[in-house]
Amino acid sequence: MNAIEISEGYQVKLEIFEGPLDLLLFLIRKKKIDIHDIPIAAITRDYLEYLDRKEQINLDREAEFLFVSALLIYIKSQMLLPREKDLAEEEDPRRVLVNRLLEYQKVKAACSLLREKEDDQLQQWKRNFLPPLPGEEDLDFTEVSLFDLAESFFMIMKRKAAQDFRVIKGKDISLEDKMKEIVTVLEKDGPIDFLEYFERQEFLEEALVSFFCLLELIKSRTVVAVQDDLFKTIKVWLRKDTRRTHPHD
Amino acid sequence: MTERLKEIIEALIFISQDPLTEDRIKGVVEDAPVEDIRKALEELVADYDARNQGIRIIPIGGGYMFATRQDHDPWVRRLLQIERKNKLSPASLETLCTVAYNPNVTQAEISALRGVDSSGTLKTLLDKKLIKIIGRKKAPGNPLIYRTSEKFLQYFGLNSIEDLPSEEEIAKILQEEKSSES
Numbered sequence: 001m002n003a004i005e006i007s008e009g010y011q012v013k014l015e016i017f018e019g020p021l022d023l024l025l026f027l028i029r030k031k032k033i034d035i036h037d038i039p040i041a042a043i044t045r046d047y048l049e050y051l052d053r054k055e056q057i058n059l060d061r062e063a064e065f066l067f068v069s070a071l072l073i074y075i076k077s078q079m080l081l082p083r084e085k086d087l088a089e090e091e092d093p094r095r096v097l098v099n100r101l102l103e104y105q106k107v108k109a110a111c112s113l114l115r116e117k118e119d120d121q122l123q124q125w126k127r128n129f130l131p132p133l134p135g136e137e138d139l140d141f142t143e144v145s146l147f148d149l150a151e152s153f154f155m156i157m158k159r160k161a162a163q164d165f166r167v168i169k170g171k172d173i174s175l176e177d178k179m180k181e182i183v184t185v186l187e188k189d190g191p192i193d194f195l196e197y198f199e200r201q202e203f204l205e206e207a208l209v210s211f212f213c214l215l216e217l218i219k220s221r222t223v224v225a226v227q228d229d230l231f232k233t234i235k236v237w238l239r240k241d242t243r244r245t246h247p248h249d
Numbered sequence: 250m251t252e253r254l255k256e257i258i259e260a261l262i263f264i265s266q267d268p269l270t271e272d273r274i275k276g277v278v279e280d281a282p283v284e285d286i287r288k289a290l291e292e293l294v295a296d297y298d299a300r301n302q303g304i305r306i307i308p309i310g311g312g313y314m315f316a317t318r319q320d321h322d323p324w325v326r327r328l329l330q331i332e333r334k335n336k337l338s339p340a341s342l343e344t345l346c347t348v349a350y351n352p353n354v355t356q357a358e359i360s361a362l363r364g365v366d367s368s369g370t371l372k373t374l375l376d377k378k379l380i381k382i383i384g385r386k387k388a389p390g391n392p393l394i395y396r397t398s399e400k401f402l403q404y405f406g407l408n409s410i411e412d413l414p415s416e417e418e419i420a421k422i423l424q425e426e427k428s429s430e431s
Contacts, residue, residue, distance in 0.1 A: 018339055018340055018343055018365060019363055019364040020364045020365075021363070021364040022364075029426075064365050064366065068364065100364070104362065104363070105423060106350075107343060107346050107347055107350070107363070109419045109422040109423050109426075110349075110350060110414050110419050111346045112422060113418060113419070113422060114342060114346060114405055114414065115336075115342060117405040117407070118336060118337065118342075118404070118405055119336075120319060121404060121405060122334045122336070123319040123322035124307070124316040124317055124319055124322075125317040125321075125322070125325045126316045127266055127314075128266040128267055128314075
């Protein structure tokens, strides 16, 4: 049978098709069928053969494939119904499907043209490719999660502990003062390197307070913590829109 | 003035990170008539092309920008230490294409056209700022409506949405595919 020939010639997985329409178009092309006059029974058989090749059905992904098989069977059943007289062309039960396929075929063709354009453009470098300087709306970096921050923080703390980090009592550091200090530093010197900043803290207590401050500042959306890339250093930026306001004002 | 104008515009394009539009140029060189600006732009583009240099000025996304030439891509990548630039996934491209040819389209309509649920890819495209939400449709459930963004034009090197491959170009592709089969 034709479909088996295909399966032997090409090991085609369902995954490579963008969807049921893609698969249908592929089958139609393989069999060199006129899209306007699809032999529904034959194409349904081929189509189902593809679905059968899957051992399990992943409903999330394949529901759409199943839907189209139901549609194919429905169309066939409509065509089998005895009629008094021949159907006019507009009443052909295949019409809805054919229209969708034609429409989809156009999208595919346009895609291939756009893909060429994409290729061309990716080879022409423009200056805006360089990462934009921090303007608040087009921060392209990933904002880090609390978990990332905490992890980095504990890493430093461990390192500090190894350096015989002595705690000297008697210096009270208020959250509020520290927060103002951080904002001032950010305003004056621009973004700070998260790790470096804590490394610079003299006392464990101070480092801890700074960390809480940072969390508070992130929460109040005064600052934003970003990472260029996984495993790169975490940087803290001041959000531009809040430059003049303080978290608790 | 015309010679000076050309130089000025060249400088303006040079410092712009986004496509510089005629309007923006007009805002800067107020006393120059629009026709002169347009003429200067055309000449600039032609000058660079004629000189065959490392960079050129290209009309893109409704404005003008400096860009390297395609044949220099390997060297630029070596400098920036980039193996290759990521392309859009087939699903993203297909969804994007559907939106581009059907402006003001809803998620359900896109999914129906593609025959595949497209909510995930739409989100990716929104994150990449290649499409934007322009409102809600006055229909049951008030679904969001999408269209392509300015960044979309830039990404594909189109100057305006009219530069999308035309019906004829698409028909030609389909014809070629057909003839290559038989």
